[in-house]
Amino acid sequence: MRNEARSTRSQVVIVGGGIAGAWLAYRLAQRAVRTVLISDDDQKPPLSLGAAGLINQDTINSTDRTAPAVFSDISTTQDPRYRARMIERARDEFDALSRLVEYAPIGEFVYPLGPTPGIRLGAGGDVVGRVLAEFTELGGTRLRGRVTDLVMEGDTCLGVRYEHDGQPGKVLAGDVVLASGGFTGLFADGLGSDNGHLLGTFARRGGSLANLELFNWVALGDPERRCPLYPPDLEGARLLRSGEPATELMQALAAFAGDSIDLDVYTRYWIDNLDVPHTAELVSGTGRLGPVRGFSMGGMAPASESGTGPANVHATGEAEYGMSLDSLTGKPFLSFIVRGAELAETLAKRASDEPTADFDAGPAAPSADTALQPEIRRRLAAVQDNRFTTEGAHDFAQWCARERARHLADASTDTESVDVLIVAESYIRAVLARRESRGFFYRPDFRVPDPELDNQVTRCRYDAEANEVHVSLSPAGATAVV
Ligand SMILES: Cc1cc2nc3c(=O)[nH]c(=O)nc-3n(C[C@H](O)[C@H](O)[C@H](O)COP(=O)(O)OP(=O)(O)OC[C@H]3O[C@@H](n4cnc5c(N)ncnc54)[C@H](O)[C@@H]3O)c2cc1C
Known part of the structure; x- marks a missing residue:
């Protein structure tokens, strides 16, 4: 994996080399769609690598084709397309994965066979490695780099800017897919280290973020x-x-x-x-x-779901809004390969020639402000759980806006800091908007669900001119067009 050329053209660029990005890349390469996968695995190790790669057997063997309880969601905020997609494709995608990686049953799960029998954290990494090897075998390109921006021309994204070893680079592409993982790293009590700054980049470029307040809490x-x-x-x-x-x-x-x-x-x-x-x-x-906090149920709501944002920027995996479930065990890997197959089909139909419009890679992006993440974690911890107050949450939101303004006024600033502050403010504004407790979401001042909020999803948008985050509630999948 060497960056021989700092400028690359492709039909599709995928950001993220966890299970979600890897499977989509593999499915696109099988369809002969020229695809570049870029990831920053040294700085942001994929959560997928440390996972056990388990798959819940009910998700693949269910004979009830209408509404298997295995996909139930007491929060009622799930993307309405999720369940139908799983029922339609889960078995086929699992069979396709099993042709690359051998699985064996264990209790209610199947697990990827490895050097030792039984469940093993890290087996997920072997699965991803095998899928990525197949992707490159089929002619796909892998790059290493930290993606720092989406470059826009009007409502169209021309590609991504990235930085690697202090050198700038760019990938020009007809379609961009963000498979950059969740954002539990934003919190003092979250698994993983990723703060989800690309969610903020997506919002800064006009996209909307949905359901950020909902996480799965590991018991x-x-x-x-x-x-x-x-x-x-x-x-x-x-x-x-x-x-x-x-x-x-x-x-x-x-x-x-x-x-x-x-x-x-x-x-x-x-x-x-x-x-x-x-x-x-x-x-x-x-x-x-x-x-x-173990799994980010909210994330990017691509234009196909929200009706707003760059039409050629898509999302998959934990970075995407939509997978709210009462039980997550043994479901993310399967859900993401199913979503990857669906997205590959859509993108293969859209894929045209490589883009001709060019843009400047710019100077290498400065590294992120290392003091910011601990400060966000500290401030967020003060308004979490039973410590939540609306005043404290408003203070935090205002602090995010002030910090962003300070970074924006500094010509040498890194965009990652601006973007992570957009995510942090969006999260707290989503919490403020949901004046109830529901599923895994808890507010001490509203301890029961509000029936008026059934099926309602919070959506946050960033107004770049005013440097403001706005939140609204609307029905799940209300504007879905796919
Ligand atoms: C301990 C543990 C065990 C688990 N076990 C299971 C299990 O058995 N079965 C199951 O189904 N699920 C399991 N899960 C959940 C599952 O692992 C995750 O939901 C899933 O791996 C997320 O995959 P992803 O591809 O969306 O993101 P990730 O695997 O987190 O990948 C994100 C990718 O994006 C890249 N990236 C991020 N930002 C940038 C950037 N700016 N520039 C370039 N690249 C970037 C990262 O480098 C990485 O390659 C487990 C989770 C944990 C924590």
Whole structure:
């Protein structure tokens, strides 16, 4: 993977080399669509690499073709196209994946076979590696770089600017796909490190961000080390609540041991116990115990969904809005290969020749302000969970706008800081707009769902001229045109 040319032309450019970007790239290459996949894996390791790559068997074997409970969403904010897409394509895409990677059953899942039998964190990386190898074998191009901007001409995106080893580069393309992952890294208690700044870039270029306030909360984790705790971690462990055995938590874990255990334990135990210190005494040491944010259910709402934004910029994977589920275990990988297959079909129909319009790669983008992310995490932590107040949230939103204005006034600023501040403000404005608790979303001042907000999705847009983020609520998929 060497950047021999700093200027590349292609029919499609995909940003992100996790499972979502890799599978889309593979499916496009099979259709002979010239495709470049660019990723920044050294700085932003794909979450996919550390995953177990499990697939829930019900999602591929379901005989109920109408509404399998496996895709249920108590929040009612799911993209209405999601379920139909899964029912139509899940089996075929899994079969296609199984031709590259061998899977074996284990309990309610299938897992990618590896050097040792059984579930293994990291097996997801082997799956992605195999798919990407196939992509390059089929003639696809991989580049390494940190994408810093989408270059626009009117409503059309001409391609992306990127930086690698201090050198600027550009990829000109007819269609751009953001497969850049979630944004749980924005939070002190989130898994992964990615702050989702490309969501902000997308908003700065006219796109809308939907449902940012909804995350999946993993029932047991270490919020300080930002990791989940799985059954093997908990062998021989003592779970404590205020120094005493966490009996109620153990009872909740036993009572709700079904598919939606994360949601049940979060809503029926953690919400009432967020202020109480919990500790896990593990064989490997003692740490804080709590729920951890594990999956970003919101993200970019491409123009095909929202009716606004650049028409030739698309999204897939955790970066995309739409996959709200009561139970996430064993579903993201399959959902993203299904979405990749669908998007490949759409893009193959659209794909024309490589673009002729050119743009300047510009100077190498400065590196991101390293102090900003910890500061955002610290400030957001002060208005999370039971600490939430509307005043605190408004103060945070105003701080984001002021910080952005300061960065925008500085000619040498990095766009990543501006963009991450757009995401952070969009998130808190979405929280402010949803005056209720619903599914995994919790507000201490509105502890029950508001029926008027059934099916309503928050949508944030950035007004670049005024440097303001605006939020509205509208029905899920209301403007879908695909
Ligand atoms: C511990 C753990 C275990 C899991 N196990 C499973 C499982 O068993 N089964 C399952 O289905 N799901 C599992 N998941 C969830 C699943 O791993 C994620 O939802 C999924 O990997 C997200 O894939 P993605 O391709 O959207 O994003 P990612 O894998 O995060 O990839 C994002 C890509 O975007 C790139 N990128 C980001 N910003 C830029 C930029 N500015 N420029 C260039 N590149 C950029 C990154 O470098 C990376 O290549 C697990 C998650 C965790 C945390």
